[in-house]
Amino acid sequence: MQCLTDLEKLKIKDCPEFHSLEGIGGLVMLKVLKIEGMPKLVELPEELGELKSLQKLCLSQCSNLSSLPKGVQCLTELQKLQIADCLELHSLKGIGSLMALKILKIRNMPKLVGLPEELADLNSLQELQIQQCPNLSSLPEGMQCLTELQTLQIADCPELHSLEGIRGFIALNILKIDDMPKLVGLPEELGDLNSLRDFQIRQCPNLSSLPKGMWNLTGLQILQLVNCPELHSLEGIGGLIALKVLEIDDMPKLVGLPEELGDLISLEKLHISTCPNLSSLPEGMNRLTKLSTLCIEYCTGLHSLEGIGGLISLENLEVNHVPMLVGLPEELGYLKSLRQLLIWWCPNVSSLPDGMQHLTELQNLQIMQCPQLEERCSINTGEDWAKISHVPDIHIWLCY
Known part of the structure; x- marks a missing residue:
């Protein structure tokens, strides 16, 4: 292999008997090295550090690899390091010298208990992903020095209980937190x-509140709060004046949305799902004049949609599994931009408002499992047919 001095890419995959990479140091022009599915590989040779041109290193499914060689510190041109499913790998010592590293991805490393403090020396790092590290309990304090970091994603780290140290991420654009049960x-x-710009937090069952400082994120455009059952309030959300997408899903303790929701003057998409104790929408919603999509589903306590009449840019309205809803408000007729209306599994909605006939832009109407509406919307004979007969595409059906 030492004779392949012009080789730039090398991928070794699914070689269960392959146990050594001795001689690899001679590949002086190598830029990409991918090693996958080599369970008998227990170590990487020190000469790995001689690959001065290496820009991308991917190690995957090397289940007996326990550590990185000291030579890894010499990979001064390395820009991407990806390690996945290396079950015995317990340390990332030595990565602090990878001054050109821009992307670091770590996945399924059960023996990794901590990240080295030298992680803070990766001055060029732009993306950091940490997934499925069940024994990782904390992040190094020095992480705040990662001033070039743009994307941070942490998922399925059940022992990680704190995100202290993120305050220095002045360039961070995307923050995704998923499945951290000990995060309070x-x-x-x-x-x-x-x-x-994009903050997503999912499956954090013990997170009970959001920090007040969060509402100062005037550049935030996407906020997704999913499956955080202890989270009970969104007070302060009105400060997110650049927010375009808001998703609220599976928050059983949320009993109401704050009036200041109407201060989200840039909001274009609002998705509210599985909030069983939410009983009504705030009047302030009328001020969401840029909202184009509103989806409300599995909100079993919601009994009214009053307050939507001011949504003059709304094009798509979806109401799904809202059994307490007894009717649609007359102000629905003010939604002159509405192009699609879905009403699914709302068995107590007994009629459509007269204002429906004013929805001249409505192109698609879907009514499913609303038995009272099925009869009233019967073609030519139903009491509500005249209100919707102008809609080009109508689907009404029951599931038995």
């Missing part, structure tokens, strides 16, 4: 991440 709070410094 977010640091106030979250509000200092002025570059943050």
Whole structure:
């Protein structure tokens, strides 16, 4: 292999008996090295550090690889390091010297208990992903020095209980947190991440509140809060004046949306799902004049849609599995931009409002499992047929 001095890419995959990479140091022009499915590989040779041109290193499914060689520190041109399913790998010591590293992805490393402090020396790092590290309990304090970091994604790390140390991420655009059952709070410094545009937090069952500083994120455009059952309030959300997408899903303790929701003057998409104790919408929703999509589903306590009449840009309205809803408001007729209306599994909606006939832009109407509406919307004979006969595409059906 030492003779292949011009080789730029090398991929070794699914070689269960392959146990050594000795001689690889001679591949002086190698830029990409991918090693996958080599269970008998227990170590990487020190000469790995001689690959001065290496820009991308991917190690996957090397279940007996326990550590990285010291030579890894010499990979000064390495821009991407990806390690996945290396079950015995317990340390990332030595990565602090990878001064050109821009992307670091770590997945399924059960023996990794911590990230080295030298992680803070990766001054060029732009993306960090940490997934399926069940024994990782904390992040290194020095992480705040990663001033070029743009994307941080942490998922399925059940022992990780704190995100302290993120305050220095002045360039962070995307922050995704998923499946961290021991996370009880977010640091106030979250509000200092002025570059943050996309914040997603999912499956954090013990997160009970959001930091007040978070509402200072005036550049935030996407906020997704999913399956955080202890989260009970969104007070302060009105400060997110650049927010375009808001998703609220599976928050059983949320009993109401704040009036300041109407201050989200840039909001274009609002998705509310599985909030069983939400009983009504705030009057302030009328001020969401840029909202184009509103989806409300599995909100079993919601009994009214009053307050939607001011949504003059709304094009898509979906109402799904809202059994307490007894009717649609007359102000529905004010939604002159509406092009699609879906009413699914709302058995107590007994009629359509007269204003429906004013929805001249409506192109698609779907009514499913609403038995009272099925009869009233019967072609030519139903009491509500005249209100919807102008709609080009109508689907009404029951599931038996």
